Amino acid sequence: MDGMRIVVLTGAGISAESGVPTFRDADGLWEGHRVEDVATPEGFARDPDRVQRFYDERRRALAAVEPNAAHRALARLEGALGDDVLVVTQNVDDLHERAGSVNLVHMHGELRRARCAACGARPAWEGDLVGRPACPACGRRELRPDVVWFGELPYELDRIESAVLACDAFAAIGTSGAVYPAAGYAALAAAFGARTMELNLLPTAADVPFDEVRAGPASVIVPRWVD
Ligand code: BV8
DSSP, X not given: OTTOOEEEEEOTHHXXXXXXXXXXXXXXXXXXXXXXXXXXXXHHHHOHHHHHHHHHHHHXXXXXXXXXXXXXXXXXXXXXXXXXXXXXXXXXXXXXXXXXXXSEEETTEEEEXXXXXXXXXXXXXXXXXXXXXOOTTTOOSOEEEEEOOTTSOOSOHXXXXXXXXXXXXXXXXXXXXXXXXXXXXXXHHHHTTOEEEEEESSOOOOSSOOSEEEESOHHHHHHHHXX
């Protein structure tokens, strides 16, 4: 793959084998919650403590999980190709960075970061937020998880879109293609001449036919693809 510019979009499926639950493999609930109750600004306004506890639990759970062979393979790919590789993740876990990925965009934010609704600061954050700790920058007690909820603008869209338009190869790994704008990137890459590939446990009924589909668990098929 030398000299090729590659964009890799990852979703919850790449972290599934690390023990991080996916969103839609369950019975439509997300760890016992309806998405609209815990991943929307309205849900947060309705019951901030429930939302803070939901994210506090997921942040704490990160201490018990490790990157898997798929995360490590993507870090190797970047090691080999350098700035020709960009990983765009929808995941809010920190497994890509812990595996060594550096050219990485968390378009839906990060569990290990808070965001101050008062001053906009986005401090790295380890502890719980439910107790309304003070913002390290402004001192006010309006910290929320630095996670992009439904209806909120994802991060670094310009950087992502220019990489998608310029890439020669686009791979979607472990994502159901249910959430936009992420779900539209494969079609955008294809429209600009990239070769597109899907690596997923099961082929998804994506709205764009991928040039190549590889089915299987990410920890098996991603190292095979990279190496
Ligand atoms: C926005 C953070 C405006 C929270 C998340 C109607 C039509 C089209 C769009 C919309 C619409 N109504 C509203 C919208 C927009 C909306 C949207 O797309 N809604 C959907 C539901 C229709 N999008 C938004 O609101 C976004 N913002 O649009 O802003 C805008 C946009 C552009 C420009 C200007 C303004 C914000 C969306 C972000 C929401 N936040 N997460 C948190 O994590 O707590 S989304 C959440 O679900 C995840 O972050 C993830 O991104 C997303 C999708 O989940 P996946 O990662 O794909 O995981 P999933 O469980 O679905 O699938 C797992 C996959 O893995 C499966 O395919 C499975 O087969 C596979 N798998 C499982 N195990 C393995 C495996 N694969 C390999 N190996 C395995 N072992």
